[in-house]
Amino acid sequence: RCDEQGRTVNQIIKHSAIPASGYVYQTWAGIALLCDWLDDPSLFEWVKFEADDEEQAKGLDDVVAKRRDGRFVLQQIKLTVDSFDAANALSWKWLLEHKPKGFSLLQKWERAYRGFAPALVADAMLITNRRPDAEFEKNLATNGRRVNWQAASATTRAQVIAQLGDEQRANLFFSVFEFRHSHQGYDSLDRLVLDRLVPRHTKNR
Secondary structure, eight states: OBOTTSOBHHHHHHHHHHHHHHHHHHHHHHHHHHHHHHHOTTSEEEEEESOTTOGGGTTSOSEEEEETTSOEEEEEEEOOSOTTSGGGOBOHHHHHOOOTTSOOHHHHHHHHHHHSOGGGEEEEEEEESOOBOHHHHHTBOTTSSSBOGGGSOHHHHHHHHHHHSSHHHHHHHHHHOEEEOSOOOHHHHHHHHHHHHTTTTSOOO
16 A cells, blocks of 8 residues: 555655664663673673763764773664665765765764774774675675775775875774674564573563
8 A cells, every 4th residue: 555655554654663763773782781781790880871961972872881991882873674775785885975064974983983082992883783785895804893994995995084084093993993783673682682681680571
């Protein structure tokens, strides 16, 4: 069944559900970090969701945790409803695109990382169910999380340097930042997290 624009009911539901699904996904990913804390109470001083008051983390503030050693874990969490759609791939295009007077995702994340003294960042990452396209996958290191950006095409390297300011900044950022891709959708992630919580730390009611 279609509406007057020719959209199917499923398409309408998907479009309207994206923001809510993203918040649910972000919540479950954050709870996964809380599970780490429950497993090891000495790990963190605090964990914040939507850490808007941590001004220097702006851009990497979906989940921020301060470790006992004074260093920080910075997580940005991105959900796409259809991770198998090539248009929703984890790609250089997605990371670098921006509005004429705006900043790309890559610029926002690098600026947030640089907002801390690098020595104060224990981990910085994107958590997403997006899947890398062929080009981006070729540039992933053997662990599948960090990017060897200098293996990218000359055009991509030039774009990265232009956006981040210089090659040294790019080298520093990509030596630390992780792309934790191809994660489950929120409907699977909740089951994974609950399996960690129940019955070790709580009861399922």
